Amino acid sequence: MQKQNISEFNFEQCQKCAICTTVCPVLANNELYPGPKQAGPDGERYRMKNPVFYDEMLKFCLNCKRCEVACPSGVKVGDMIQNAKLTLGKRSHVLRDTMLASTDFVGPLASAFAPVANLALGMKPVKAVLDATIGVSKHRTMPKYSSQTFESWFKKNKQSEQDAYKNHISYYHGCYANFNFPQLGKDFVAVLNALGYGVHLLDKEECCGVAMISAGMLKQVRKKAQHNVDIMKTAVEAGRKIVTVSTSCTMTLRDEYPHLLEIDNSAVRDSIVLVEKFLYQVISKGDVKLVWKPDYKAKAAYHAPCHQERLGLGNFTIELLRMIPGLELTLLDSHCCGMAGTYGFKKENYETSQKVGKELFDGIKAVNPDFVACECETCKWQIEMSTGYAVKNPVSILAEALDLEATAAANK
């Protein structure tokens, strides 16, 4: 009669083994945080009894989802905590959270005034004011905004050429590549074009909403999510895969939409693919040819970001990087960098964020690489600020290591 146990976030599968508490980076560094077991399945039973059992300390969860990766029972511990925050949490820093979470709202404004914004966000007195009034940590260097977005660069310089390629993909670039670091988007286009793929923008892509989810802005984020699913549907109907560069965006678009926001993405989910997996698959199938620069030499340390651990696709990145002749690759022990999107920006989290990252920072220093390879933009901010080592997205590494012209010729 009873065949299987079905429960929201698999919460009843929890056996209380507490393995999740051994991997939680916050629990080890912040005594106020009750840990994933208490905040997750244990707390959930009490929240079901009475919402009065919601604990505001859940705000310290940085949503790294390492608890989910470690769980031998398939419990979606992180989702459960995010869900409790979304449905029961109070928001105390509405302005600050909105500003940090609305990466595509502040983005356009900041880009328009990039020199001013960068100056303002980088100057000490202003940062102290932000710290006092809206709670952005003064120790933080805010992400710089680029004066030209990726989208406007692409439309001006590249868009018209794309139809000429024999294969086509849609590119979900995410806010980071668009507003903060257009070079990543440029590298993406260069690599994909060289491999014979035309790159197309989605019809007015919006922020995936990962930061809004952690800020508890349920209503706003559901609207964005629905829009994104709709525009991706159009691309899928045109027979295109939607290729992504950000692990956090990918996780959000594929998994958090249905699990946390109850947005049906079934029509597009299987077509959303992280660029490293996409490239590995087309290369290993022999669909494309690669021509490497003969003199490329570098020493890299690979850091698997938390959301990559959750996606479980890190081996594609590793195999891809191992294909590069001249790249000496060391795999770093898997630790959270402590940034977790906008978490590390918040004043109350700064100290925890730095403590969490320490093991990773020490690991990088021990390897002493030319650069760190990593798919995640917020890890990049944290690692670059905290260690001084440069962080490069694997796509950018490929763009450097490939002889792009020769590759393009080989894939004509």
Place this chain on the structure above:
Amino acid sequence: MRYDVVIIGGGLAGKTAATALQAKGLKCAVVADGLSLRDVDLKEFVAAGGSLFSGDRVVKANVEDGRVLSLVTERLEDELLVADNYILATGKYFSRGIVADMNSVYEPVFGLDVEADEDRSGWFDRDFAADQKFMSFGVRNYGQGRVALEGVVLTNLFAAGEVLAGITGIEADAKEIIVKSALDAVANIN
């Protein structure tokens, strides 16, 4: 993705098999659905070039003519794991290597032949401290960790550790028993 051997399970049996096979020069991947309750660490396996799929789970196996062809995992989706040989080291109920529902006990990935009582009333002893029969259920061992589907022994899948019938994990020398079963399974692979 292609490997010489794919090991399903990252516990003591899986780790033992993986490192032993790696030492033979074989390219190995371990699929570990969560961390093991035992203090098992796969860092050295990864440092030596092994591929670890952590937090992933084999959801389906493609088997033909007594041979495992490939595995489908929850995370890799359309990218199959392909190998010459496979080791099943998924443990017992807790780690979901063996599943019990109201009236049956089964091995969920391949549907392998198991040894278990059909009548649930005999599974438990009233005395907690006494031996509990359900603890010995598991995949039937046809010798050296060889396993079968409906009586037909598979040629390239071998089981190790607590997923096997007769190994409970609470024997006084449980670790030695598990390690030996893993090395037995590895001995089938050259």
Place this chain on the structure above:
Amino acid sequence: MANNLKDNEFDVIIVGGGITGAGTARDCSLRGLKVLLVERNDIADGATGRNHGLLHSGARYAVKDSESATECIKENMILRQIARNCVDDTQGLFITLPEDADTGYGLDYQKKFIDACIAAGINAKAIDPKDAIRMEPSVNPTLIGAVQVPDGSVDPFRLCAANVLDAKLHGTKVLTYTELTSFIKEGDTVKGVRVHNKKTGEDAEYYAPVTVNAAGIWGQQVASMAGAFVGMYPAKGALLVFGHRVNNVVINRCRKSADGDILVPGDTVTVIGTTSTKIPFEECDDMRVTPEEVELLLREGCALCPSLANTRILRAYAGVRPLVAADNDPTGRSISRGIVCLDHETRDGIKGFVTITGGKLMTYRLMAEWATDAVCKKLGVTVGCVTATTPLPGSEPKDQYNEVKVPSYKGANLGFKASIGRQGSRAAAIDFTKAEDRELVCECENVTLGEIKYAVKELGVTSLLDLRRRTRVGMGTCQGTFCIYKAAAALAAALGKPEMEQKLAEDYLNERWKGMSAVGWGDTLREMEFMQKVYKAGKPSSFKK
């Protein structure tokens, strides 16, 4: 009442520490009597602790037994006022399913049901099935009718403990694990009791002019020891506990009472029950839930709430209803559902002996009132009953989670709040000053070391099973896998008997094992393997045979 009583002399001795005995002890002590309460095991060990925990509105009895229904709703309203920390006002639904029309319990019956409820004073109103689904999303969506009634849930352990605590605060001496061996009789008069302490092995004698038999199903044996006959009929009722609160509103079936037709959310879990099987007396002390009972409960439960088919079952347990033969029927075939208070002097010529039986958890206070009235009449005491208006310890103030002040320490909030949920305002008496006392021992049910120490000090705990009844320790998802060794160590230390640790843990594990074995599959079986490993892996293990 009587002055100058010696230590072993009382005004009244009460045999049985279930809810009836506890309530009677409280009532007697509030009326100024010197009371001795004797219980052979722990309080709430019998039927009191083995039922649904349903705060009946009385609707279930309205059609067939209007008198019981009226008693229920009156007591329901009283308990809401005097036992706030024990009661959860969930409201209840009586649902009609499409197939009920075929058995004569369609919407015509629903109308009859509502009329009967209103006649009994129960505020029952038909609501639109769509509103019922909104009110309780887990309810079977195919329902064709729903009636809302003022059901709720009540924690019987807590209710019994609160009565015992108040009795103690008013001077009652409570002896648990103390068995009645014989009555001290002089001719036709019961003068007192001889008892045996099962823990210390000591025997003792106590005297009182009146002894009350409140021993529930064991009341037949107690009466026969005094030379009277009370015909009891043990009826076993099996129940299943689900892993979390599946529903927040009690769900009943609007038809003639049958097996498995009440689903009650109680604290952090949901309970489905019950069955009804006559059993011999010998089985009363060791009941096992059979596979047939499990299947029946699951099947009927799914009709009320389909998601139960996929919900983890933590354990199964069974209680025994103390059904009593109607006094006017010497064959004993006719069962009385109401309260039975027997003065054995007028009935059997045995002086100084009263039996209180029948009734139900819901009417315990009224039963206690009747029994105490009978005692007072014998003693010539004229003080009136105040239990209907006097709050039990912990019941005040009204908004407990917000008004009860527990110290604010960093972190560990769940443990503080959970203790308010259990102990009510008495939680303020828990000492959280030391950091270790703020640590959780039982993480599933959020029980702190401080709460355990409080229970040992104030609530008469001697074993982990006793502790479970006062604090929910080990009652959660893991059924003690992760906390029993911690709880055993904490309890042994609090009792000042560290050598007992192993025995405390073994007894508890065996009791948990019994309940889990009946539903040992799926995630519960996974937990059972884990439990075996936690306590038996490695060597040497003292838990292994």
